[in-house]
Amino acid sequence: MNKKILFFFFVLLTITKIFAQRERVLNLQNFDNRRFHYGYYVGLNKNDFKISYKQNNKTNKPDVSVASNIGFNLGLIADLKLHDNINLRFEPGLIHNNKTLTFNHIARGEYQKIREASNTYLHLPLIFKFSVNRLNNLRPYILGGVSYDYNFSSNEKNKEDNFFGEFRQKSNIFMYELGIGIDIYLHYFKFSPSIRGLFSISNELKYDNKSSQWTDPIKFMGTRGIFIHLAFE
Numbered sequence: 001m002n003k004k005i006l007f008f009f010f011v012l013l014t015i016t017k018i019f020a021q022r023e024r025v026l027n028l029q030n031f032d033n034r035r036f037h038y039g040y041y042v043g044l045n046k047n048d049f050k051i052s053y054k055q056n057n058k059t060n061k062p063d064v065s066v067a068s069n070i071g072f073n074l075g076l077i078a079d080l081k082l083h084d085n086i087n088l089r090f091e092p093g094l095i096h097n098n099k100t101l102t103f104n105h106i107a108r109g110e111y112q113k114i115r116e117a118s119n120t121y122l123h124l125p126l127i128f129k130f131s132v133n134r135l136n137n138l139r140p141y142i143l144g145g146v147s148y149d150y151n152f153s154s155n156e157k158n159k160e161d162n163f164f165g166e167f168r169q170k171s172n173i174f175m176y177e178l179g180i181g182i183d184i185y186l187h188y189f190k191f192s193p194s195i196r197g198l199f200s201i202s203n204e205l206k207y208d209n210k211s212s213q214w215t216d217p218i219k220f221m222g223t224r225g226i227f228i229h230l231a232f233e
Contacts (some may be wrong), residue, residue: 002049002061006184010105010216011206012132018025020054022067026137026185027137027187027193028145028185028186028190031144031185032081032084033066033229034081035080035081036078036081037078037079038076038233039076039077039231039232039233040074040077040079040231040232041073041075041076041077041091041093041189041229041230041231041232042072042074042077042230043072043074043075043228043229044071044072044074044075044227044228045070045071045073045097045109045198045225045226045227045228046068046070046071046097046225046226047071047094047095047097047099047119047158047198047219047223047224047226048053048066048068048223048224048225049066049067049099049101049222049223050068050072050100050199050202050221050222050223050224051064051066051202051218051220051221052218052219052220053217053219054147054216054217054218054219055199056160062093062105062217062218063103063104063105063107064101064102064103064104064105064218065101065102065103066081066099066100066101066102066218067099067100068097068098068099068100068164069097069098070097070101071095071096071097071098072095072096072182072189073093073094073095073096073123074094074209075091075092075093075094075146076091076093077089077090077091077231078090078091078167079129079233082138083110083132085130086128086129087128087131087133088126088128088129088203089126089127089128089129089143089145090100090121090124090125090126090127090128090140091123091125091127092120092122092124092125093123094120094121095120095121095168095180096119096120096121096151097116097225098116098117098118098119099116099117100114100115100116100117101114101115101117101167102114102187103115103214105213106167106211111162113221115162115165115167116167116212117153117167117169118153119151119154119169119223120151120152120153121149121150121151122149123147124147124149125145125175125177126145126147127143127144127147127149127177128143128144128145129141129142131144131183134185134217135167135184137184137185137186138182138183138184138185139182139183139185140180140181140182140183141180141181141182141183141194142179142180142181143177143178143179143180143194143196144176144177144178144204145176145177146174146176146181146201147174147175147176147177147208148170148172148173148174149172149174149175150172150173151169151170151171151172151173151204151218153171154170154171154204154206155167155168155169156168156169156170156206159176159209160208161209161212162208162209162212162214163209163212168206168208169204169205169206169221170192170203170204170205170206172202173200173201173202173204173222173223174200174202175197175198175199175201175202175223176199176201177196177197177198177227177230178197179194179195179196179227179229180194180195181229182194186187187197189221189233190232190233191230191232192230192231192232192233193228193229193230193231194227194228194229194231195225195226195227195228195229196226196227197222197223197225197227198224198225198226198227199224200223201222201224202222202223203219203220203221203222204221205221
């Protein structure tokens with residue numbers, strides 16, 4: 001993940017240098033004077049779970065591996081200007097991706113070892129965006145914030161658990177996110193690519209109804225991921 005962030009940061013610096021040298025005609029000169037504006041975003045994500053284990057448990061050397069597919073995210077943007085270089089943003093949207101968990105410490109057949117987690121979150125973040133002064137038609141920024149997320153596919157209220165092949169998570173969770181990006185002022189709109197890290201504060205695991213080899217060894221399980229976020233404002 002660190003290599004991807006460094007690569008994306010290098011690309012942003014390269015774009016900034018090229019446009020700073022070439023661009024002279026300012027697009028959307030009054031855009032940043034607006035107190036309030038809207039937009040929307042689309043993007044891709046790569047999410048998995050951070051898992052930590054209990055020190056004292058009945059299962060020897062618990063080991064859960066996570067394989068995830070590339071998912072998508074989309075939503076709306078409401079941006080409030082607080083200062084020339086600070087904006088407060090509300091970016092409600094949906095996040096979806098699929099993950100496969102393999103409980104390697106379970107010495108049984110595939111039915112017992114493998115669980116699927118297809119997650120769709122309602123993502124409700126409040127984000128502070130800190131921008132540098134505009135350079136021609138470019139404006140780099142960093143951002144950070146917290147979010148409330150509702151997992152539509154958590155199965156939390158399902159009475160069947162891993163003993164019946166049903167992997168469950170909590171519905172209501174909290175996360176925080178950090179990112180870097182760049183505003184590119186085009187003729188008709190502002191295009192803002194960014195890369196973001198998303199990290200769960202809450203333990204998302206719903207423990208089985210009775211002692212089990214699936215959930216007992218786990219102390220914490222929370223989403224962590226990387227987003228490619230493309231905003232149009």
